[in-house]
Amino acid sequence: MKKYDNLVMNAVGRLVPTEVNGQLMIPFMGSGKYKPTGKMAAPPIPTTADYPLDGNKLVDSLAEALHKCGLKDGMTISTHHHMRDGDLVSNMIFDIAHEMGIKNLVWFPSASFPCNEPLIKYLEDGTINRIEGSMNGPLGRFTSRGGMKGTAVLRAHGCRHQAVQDGEVHIDIAVMAAPTADPFGNANGLYGKSACGGLGFGIADTHYADKTIVVTDNLIPFPCAPMQIEGNFVDYVVKVDSIGIREKIVSGTTQITKSPDRLRLAEMTTEFCLEAGLIRDGFSFQAGAGGTSLSIGVFIHEILKKNGWKARFAVGGANKYLDDMLYDGTLDYILDGQTFDLDAVRSMREDANHIAVSAFSSYNYHAKGNHSTMLDLVILGATEVDLNFNANVVTHSDGLLLHGIGGWQSAIQGKTTILPIPLFRDRIPVIRDEVTTLCGPGEFIDVIVTERGIAINPLRTDLMEKMKNSPLPIKTLQELKEESERICGKPEKPNFSDEIVAVIKWVDGTVIDVVRKVAP
């Protein structure tokens, strides 16, 4: 966390620094405008001659493995977040680093959760300089209050892959929690007491890190198949008692909403989609993991059944609702980046059409295309939306950084993106003059559905035309904003200081916004 004096205005009007944590940053230039010219990262060439010929890479402890990997001050340590809020491995790493007296580490998780709150002490004592990765809950709050020594860097899942692939983030040591693994380092998330489904968020790490450690609580003889992580990328394997708390590996976010207001939102969104012809035979969709989005998924399922239609593919966050569709034949394929419940874990294990994909395939913007732009319909959430349809997913209106970006920035690149959001939360209006943090430019947000009206992005003249005689309450964002302010009053601005505590990357690696320190 520091004051930056090298700020420039980017293409969405946000002041962003041109250098962060000693690294040059490119300000967001507009969608598709920044064209990379360089080459990808080139890992050092290993040789089988340096590895045990019997394939046994077991060492006695994670401490020994980290020591053998040459853990030292200033290194970047990566982890994946497939253990979610049940993760036990990330905290182990930094306990060991602290024990060894190591300082100034960069933690590069694909996301962090409340379970990682114990790491605050290492951010305070300098064991960890900063987190580059999404922060859900306490670590985000700590960062917002200015507690982190370095500046946090938040990237969506695809952007994280891009940063590793393009060499912007060099991983010194990747530590991969693995629900099942063999002594060679092949691993998957399908079996074992800590089964979590796919391990896709860790794949880039193993391809590009100098050293990779697999940590498992279910060691089986070679070959561990499927090889979601390939042992040929792995240096050491460690067996521990437990890598995760089973009931917390399954995320609490994957329940359909029981709130009547949210159900109304879900119904309105579904009606809108149906009237606009967005749900049809052969279409594809992604629905977020929130209760409202899940309910919409359930409604979509019913519509498909009723009409004898079939969705071609759904991008997950996979859960039992998508499973049900796969099993009754209303869905051909689940492309699953992250498996949210045990039903989905089972389905990935048993059904070849439930496919584990990496952030590379689904979301990486620096590839020859990715899956996100092929999605017909995307239903996601947001903490705020502004009058230009720009949206925020990381901070609340009080300025506190409390959520990760997830796959959101990539998913909104689908053909039609709809954000069903309540008009206000805790009497704070959600539609603002300007979003507190700009995570997604308005050009990617097509429709905002609130319980009191639906706003269509004027760029979508086709949808405007289709819905002009709709019985649904089509309004402008301005109208919706005025309505919410009539009820709740004009919201207060957050009490920010000048200090920048985090930067928010766009899918192409440029900086789209910053998060400033919130004064107490």
Added chain:
Amino acid sequence: MKKYDNLVMNAVGRLVPTEVNGQLMIPFMGSGKYKPTGKMAAPPIPTTADYPLDGNKLVDSLAEALHKCGLKDGMTISTHHHMRDGDLVSNMIFDIAHEMGIKNLVWFPSASFPCNEPLIKYLEDGTINRIEGSMNGPLGRFTSRGGMKGTAVLRAHGCRHQAVQDGEVHIDIAVMAAPTADPFGNANGLYGKSACGGLGFGIADTHYADKTIVVTDNLIPFPCAPMQIEGNFVDYVVKVDSIGIREKIVSGTTQITKSPDRLRLAEMTTEFCLEAGLIRDGFSFQAGAGGTSLSIGVFIHEILKKNGWKARFAVGGANKYLDDMLYDGTLDYILDGQTFDLDAVRSMREDANHIAVSAFSSYNYHAKGNHSTMLDLVILGATEVDLNFNANVVTHSDGLLLHGIGGWQSAIQGKTTILPIPLFRDRIPVIRDEVTTLCGPGEFIDVIVTERGIAINPLRTDLMEKMKNSPLPIKTLQELKEESERICGKPEKPNFSDEIVAVIKWVDGTVIDVVRKVAP
């Protein structure tokens, strides 16, 4: 083809050039001695902004795709050989290049077959400068006769991956025949009229080539799953009538032998393995695709059944014999680099324990280990063996280059490698003072089984000890050689000129031997 004056003697006593086709070469230094110090190849960073957002990369013809890829003189064009002798795509590429007046191309197939004989005219007229890849049959003969303008470079499957990964071979355009594909470029070999099983030999190509074209005769809607080739690496997709001749895609090599001599060899080998304790519960094996090796596989199967044993994994070349083991539970996993018959294609499609692996996982020496060194028992063929247990798999004793290396050089790195070979072929002794071409150093060959006796490599004191009271005819290679020469006479040496027509790489990318022009 040219005379080289920059020859040095390598660690196995062969004179090899230090520069070939304008590229520096490292002479073989002994197993595990050459340690790479550089970094891997770094492909240019693409951006989704340059690719169609709807994921549709279809172009009208292969000619158009090659034109769009900027095909020009001197480029390196890669193909995989999963269509085997039924391949129709490779010849198309060079017909088009010839039509466009392009010269001096390098063809970099993972192997070539008799079906590629029509390319000889392009080697003659300069459309193709050289082939870097295995040559089975006519192209090898043509090369041996000095017909190729450049010098051929032969690499085993893993070495081919290594060369691409390490940047020794830069692929300008990869053209991937795909039995099933979608418009985004996802592809697999499991479905369609040209189904061939896995596409593992093409995976490195798509990861590292500047441009990748997928050519299919079975185009399906996105997503084509499983994504053996990932569309995120693909530039263009072309639909053609046929990519292969179905009955030739299934290799003719995968039949068990009917020859009584070869069956005797197979029986002796199996008896040896059993007595030496090499076949046991939980062991792993790889048997080559030749008739003798296949028969041994069948005998192994019977032994496992009889004893109630189970093999943990077999590395394929997969075929119906391995399938049978998977189905009756005498084998846990097939790790399949190349699928030899339609039974195996079906099994890969239906059985999750029949796993498609790439040359990276199974064989790449410049990785953090690979599968080959974990194999307990490896049964392969050879064209010649010398008194130091060195073996040849590419040339015949008349000097003609007629076979590819396949995975042989990697597979022999298993714990025990046995070569069952006839003492003579067409009255030409197979055991020589020196092999015509040295493909594998004797330290990796543990046992030679012939119909008249079995020779154990003196390095394997453990096997010598175990077998010292065996009723099997254990002899020395010298004894076996003398025996064959008593019957057939001392063999003539091939009539080589000085000119080097091909170099043979070792798994680590160094040069282990050369092939010289055979005088007419």
